Amino acid sequence: MANRARFVLDVLAAMVAEAGGDRVGIKISPEMNFNDIVDAHPQETYAYLVEQLRGLDLAYLHVALFGAKTDYHALLRPLFNGAYLMGSGLDQKSAETALADGRADATVFGGAFLANPDLPERFRQGAPLNIPDKNTFYSPGAQGYTDYPFLNGTGAA
Ligand SMILES: Cc1cc2nc3c(=O)[nH]c(=O)nc-3n(C[C@H](O)[C@H](O)[C@H](O)COP(=O)(O)O)c2cc1C
Structure with a gap:
């Protein structure tokens, strides 16, 4: 052991x-x-x-x-x-x-945080969550990492 x-x-x-x-x-x-x-x-x-x-x-x-x-x-x-x-x-x-x-x-939180850059705010508001796209897990580039929308509709900074 x-x-x-x-x-x-x-x-x-x-x-x-x-x-x-x-x-x-x-x-x-x-x-x-x-x-x-x-x-x-x-x-x-x-x-x-x-x-x-x-x-x-x-x-x-x-x-x-x-x-x-x-x-x-x-x-x-x-x-x-x-x-x-x-x-x-x-x-x-x-x-x-x-x-x-x-x-x-x-x-x-892992997947939910990846897909929701404002996850704490969404929890506070009881807002719907973006769904993580498993096709972009472990893939190169920004897609699937920094382009999930915020609640106000903007992309990540
Ligand atoms: C895209 C992605 C890659 C991950 N890679 C690893 C990893 O290499 N090793 C590991 O221990 N956990 C990995 N995890 C798991 C996270 O560290 C975390 O434990 C998990 O996502 C939490 O569960 P949840 O996604 O259901 O909230 C990964 C999660 C995601 C979403």
């Missing part, structure tokens, strides 16, 4: 030594199987890793879940001593519920 976690812990320690823990965070995605990533004991692995983060005084831990059956937020949040960020697949309602229930200190 210690060997499995060593690389990421060494990298974090080096970053903290250079920049300070308040400027370093980590995102983990337990059980995400992209590129055939497989872990026979993901709960034990991630619990161990998060416990080891304690001494680093990181700015945050972000846990993103993509179809995991285990409630990793319930498992990992109590093990971490800093700001706990929940994010992946959230919408305004589920994010606000997570915050109100104390399940997270902050919530993270």
Whole structure:
């Protein structure tokens, strides 16, 4: 277990030594199987890793879940001593519920922020959201990155 976690812990320690823990965070995605990533004991692995983060005084831990059956937020949040960020697949309602229930200190938006440069304002107003165009994910150029319209109809500055 210690060997499995060593690389990421060494990298974090080096970053903290250079920049300070308040400027370093980590995102983990337990059980995400992209590129055939497989872990026979993901709960034990991630619990161990998060416990080891304690001494680093990181700015945050972000846990993103993509179809995991285990409630990793319930498992990992109590093990971490800093700001706990929940994010992946959230919408305004589920994010606000997570915050109100104390399940997270902050919530993270990826696709929705990409497509809505004024996402906080849209949430404030209850305004409709632009839908992210997956065809322009990972594509070069400005299209799909800086050309989603603001609420007032203008493009990005
Ligand atoms: C275009 C795009 C590329 C992404 N690339 C990565 C990546 O390389 N590594 C990673 O851990 N997460 C990646 N993410 C996930 C985000 O970091 C974030 O965890 C996720 O988008 C949050 O979920 P949401 O989009 O449902 O709000 C990407 C997301 C988007 C929209």
